[in-house]
Amino acid sequence: MSDDKAAPKTDYKLEADSELRFEIENKNEKVTIVLLNGQAELFGTELVVKKPYEFVTGAKVAIFTYHGCTIELRGKPDVAYVAKETPMVMYLNANSALEYLRNKAEQEDAQGPVVMVVGPTDVGKTTLCRIFLNYAVRLGRRPIYVDLDVGQGGIAIPGTIGALLVERPAPVAEGFSQQAPLVYHYGHSSPSSNSTFYDVLISKLAETTLERLQANKKAKSSGMIINTCGWVKGSGYSHILHTVEAFEVSAIFVLDQERLYNELLRDVKRTVQVVFLPKSGGVVERTKSQRTEARDQRIREYFYGSKMPLFPHSFDVKFGDIKIFKVGSPPLPDSCLPLGMKAEDNYTKLVAVQPGPQLLHHILAVSFAESTDENVIQTNVAGFICVTNVNMEKQVLTVLSPQPRPLPQTILLVSDLQFMDSH
Numbered sequence: 001m002s003d004d005k006a007a008p009k010t011d012y013k014l015e016a017d018s019e020l021r022f023e024i025e026n027k028n029e030k031v032t033i034v035l036l037n038g039q040a041e042l043f044g045t046e047l048v049v050k051k052p053y054e055f056v057t058g059a060k061v062a063i064f065t066y067h068g069c070t071i072e073l074r075g076k077p078d079v080a081y082v083a084k085e086t087p088m089v090m091y092l093n094a095n096s097a098l099e100y101l102r103n104k105a106e107q108e109d110a111q112g113p114v115v116m117v118v119g120p121t122d123v124g125k126t127t128l129c130r131i132f133l134n135y136a137v138r139l140g141r142r143p144i145y146v147d148l149d150v151g152q153g154g155i156a157i158p159g160t161i162g163a164l165l166v167e168r169p170a171p172v173a174e175g176f177s178q179q180a181p182l183v184y185h186y187g188h189s190s191p192s193s194n195s196t197f198y199d200v201l202i203s204k205l206a207e208t209t210l211e212r213l214q215a216n217k218k219a220k221s222s223g224m225i226i227n228t229c230g231w232v233k234g235s236g237y238s239h240i241l242h243t244v245e246a247f248e249v250s251a252i253f254v255l256d257q258e259r260l261y262n263e264l265l266r267d268v269k270r271t272v273q274v275v276f277l278p279k280s281g282g283v284v285e286r287t288k289s290q291r292t293e294a295r296d297q298r299i300r301e302y303f304y305g306s307k308m309p310l311f312p313h314s315f316d317v318k319f320g321d322i323k324i325f326k327v328g329s330p331p332l333p334d335s336c337l338p339l340g341m342k343a344e345d346n347y348t349k350l351v352a353v354q355p356g357p358q359l360l361h362h363i364l365a366v367s368f369a370e371s372t373d374e375n376v377i378q379t380n381v382a383g384f385i386c387v388t389n390v391n392m393e394k395q396v397l398t399v400l401s402p403q404p405r406p407l408p409q410t411i412l413l414v415s416d417l418q419f420m421d422s423h
């Protein structure tokens, strides 16, 4: 690791409306940023003057200033440059339009804007959501953040969708605080693995979050910000339309792709505002392996923490004390279906799984459902464990868990996602 004292220092003087971008690819590299004077923000979170902020391998960030500033950078990032062309002013204007709607909603005791951000992969959707959310809370709002990206989602771990009430800006080097998010198990890293189930979960999450919005006056006028995944063609597009309906979306921001923008203008109700926004030149494209690594990293952080180290527990669970299920079974031809059942029903069927070596390294979601009499697939989950050993002789699973034993509930749902615990 680069020693902070010995690390090279560079001062960057930024003019108004420009940003300092840097990336850290090298393993075990650390970069420290200090705002020496002026005002600056990182994806909507204001930096405090003279306070050092640390970034580690994998960081790809931009520090933007509306009025000019000087930033000291210590360390050796792979790339660091100042960009004068950024769409930040357009993003700020978009936020002002949302603020206008929130003010109106507040005065009329109505629901604030339900905003969805769409676009292909690597256009900065997650970053734009973060900017909108940060600006909203800085203005005293309490929006709900919904993340439907099962591949790179930021609320729980990959393979889930969820929602979170945002009450303060995201810390500079991390995502939003993870207190009490609402999370549903999906179990795959792409919506295409089980489109029917994905849509069912979107409807359920929409119903629950819209209800929660009504229950909290501040959240109600603040509205929602919905992040989506980058699959925008074919069934991916159908999921976008389904989300617009389910969440009663009032505004869609389309990043980068004019085709998608025109399709949405054509297909959504006139009452839904569709707005095109350019992507930032700073957004970094990720390769397939970087995406896989990012997924792995999120799971690792779930168990072991990122900046604050967490100490997960490892314990044995008897086969007899748990019930394991997966969602969906291979479809049967129509002629073989029991009377009254549709072929689609198979995709949302709860199928019992016998514990065995096939579960090794798999993530299991711990459902809040107390019994199978409840609608298990549409019940949110308490958290996740990872199977680190299967002992058929003793009939026990060894699991990695963020909480000490016992498990809060006994119904577990298997995810396709795996995690190799190398600690």
Ligand SMILES: Nc1ncnc2c1ncn2[C@@H]1O[C@H](COP(=O)(O)OP(=O)(O)OP(=O)(O)O)[C@@H](O)[C@H]1O
Pocket (backbone or CB within 6 Å): 021, 022, 059, 060, 061, 062, 120, 121, 122, 123, 124, 125, 126, 127, 128, 149, 152, 228, 229, 230, 280, 281, 282, 283, 284, 285
């Ligand atoms: N202006 C910028 N300068 C430098 N890096 C940026 C900038 N904007 C975004 N990034 C970085 O680019 C990467 C991709 O951005 P982001 O995750 O927002 O894209 P996305 O469209 O949500 O991706 P996905 O396809 O996974 O949904 C992130 O690591 C983010 O930190």
